[in-house]
Amino acid sequence: KQEVTQIPAALSVPEGENLVLNCSFTDSAIYNLQWFRQDPGKGLTSLLLIQSSQREQTSGRLNASLDKSSGRSTLYIAASQPGDSATYLCAVGGSGGYQKVTFGTGTKLQVIP
Amino acid sequence: AAGVIQSPRHLIKEKRETATLKCYPIPRHDTVYWYQQGPGQDPQFLISFYEKMQSDKGSIPDRFSAQQFSDYHSELNMSSLELGDSALYFCASSLRSSTDTQYFGPGTRLTVL
Numbered sequence: 001k002q003e004v005t006q007i008p009a010a011l012s013v014p015e016g017e018n019l020v021l022n023c024s025f026t027d028s029a030i031y032n033l034q035w036f037r038q039d040p041g042k043g044l045t046s047l048l049l050i051q052s053s054q055r056e057q058t059s060g061r062l063n064a065s066l067d068k069s070s071g072r073s074t075l076y077i078a079a080s081q082p083g084d085s086a087t088y089l090c091a092v093g094g095s096g097g098y099q100k101v102t103f104g105t106g107t108k109l110q111v112i113p
Numbered sequence: 114a115a116g117v118i119q120s121p122r123h124l125i126k127e128k129r130e131t132a133t134l135k136c137y138p139i140p141r142h143d144t145v146y147w148y149q150q151g152p153g154q155d156p157q158f159l160i161s162f163y164e165k166m167q168s169d170k171g172s173i174p175d176r177f178s179a180q181q182f183s184d185y186h187s188e189l190n191m192s193s194l195e196l197g198d199s200a201l202y203f204c205a206s207s208l209r210s211s212t213d214t215q216y217f218g219p220g221t222r223l224t225v226l
Contacts, residue, residue, distance in 0.1 A: 032214055043219040044156075044203065089155060093214060100146060100158040100169055101205070101215055 002027045004092050004104035012110040013080055021075040021107045023090030028068045031093040034101070035064050035075050038087045047088075048075070080111045115139055117218035119204050125224045126194050134189040134221045138206030144168065145187040146215060147179060148203040156203055162187055163209055194225045 003026045013019050023033070032051045036044040048057045048064040050073070056065040063076040077084060090104035118137040126132050138145050144163045148156040158171035162181035173179075176194075181187045185206075191198060201222050205215040 034214060036217075041201075041222075043201075044217045046217070049214050100161060100171060101148075102158070103148075103155040106155055 002030075002092060002094065002102040004090060004102050006088075006090055006104040006107050008107060009105065010108040010110075012112060014112050015080060015082060017080050017111075018076070018078050019080055019109070021077070021088050021090075021109070023073040023075070023104050025071045025073075025090075025092045025102075025104075028071050029094075030068065031099070033064075033066050033073050033093070034091045035062075035073075036089040036091060038089060038106075040087075044089070077109075080109075082111045082113050085109055085111050117204055117206050117216055119202075119218040119221050121221060122219065123222050123224075125226065127226055128194055128196065130194050130225075132191045132194060132223060134191070134202055134204075134223070136187045136189070136204030136206075136218060138185050138187070138204075139216055142206035142208050142216075143185060144207045144209050145181055145185065146205040146207075147173075147187070147189050148205065150201040150203065150220075151197075152200070156201075159189070191223075196225050199223060199225045 007022045034049045035047045050057050050066040061078040066073045087106045087108045089106050091101045120135045146161040147159040150156040159173040161169045165181045179189045201220045203220045204218045207215045
């Protein structure tokens with residue numbers, strides 16, 4: 001059974017700081033890995049998708065990396081802004097592409113102005 | 114581009130009542146997934162369908178049932194509602210033959226009073 005863990009569970013940083021969110025998974029036979037953002041009481045906003053054959057993806061101030069062999073992914077946020085405050089979820093897609101997604105426990109980020 | 118549509122967006126029910134949530138996948142997508150996210154928790158997989166057949170099952174209570182119709186939309190039926198069923202219910206869709214990922218809908222927030 002795939003288990004996905006995110007560290008830290010909560011993070012508070014001053015505006016402008018660069019930060020790294022970590023995600024680890026137990027089964028390396030994954031199809032892809034996706035990072036989501038979720039604002040309180042709201043839906044899921046997809047940030048970055050990394051296919052299992054890829055090592056990283058970038059979008060604006062966000063960069064996500066994937067190391068399948070070690071079962072790890074990181075989300076790097078550059079020059080953080082108060083608007084980045086949200087919960088960030090890592091989600092691992094099972095092998096085959098059509099299997100369920102397993103979500104991580106989430107990191108609640110607060111960027112202080 | 115068309116996204117996953119879920120209806121209703123908000124639903125309030127009393128204990129022991131029945132609720133039906135609907136999901137309309139992205140056009141041409143043949144696989145639908147349901148997830149439940151309780152307060153302060155990460156989304157948990159409930160059930161999935163491929164070509165109108167159940168393809169995978171997670172921690173879905175026996176009080177819940179779901180199906181996928183010929184037009185590929187799906188409905189999640191929840192009976193004998195309990196207070197603990199209050200959650201955000203996400204639907205996602207994908208195209209099984211594609212290397213693409215699951216696309217998530219905005220969710221239905223169910224409140225059981």
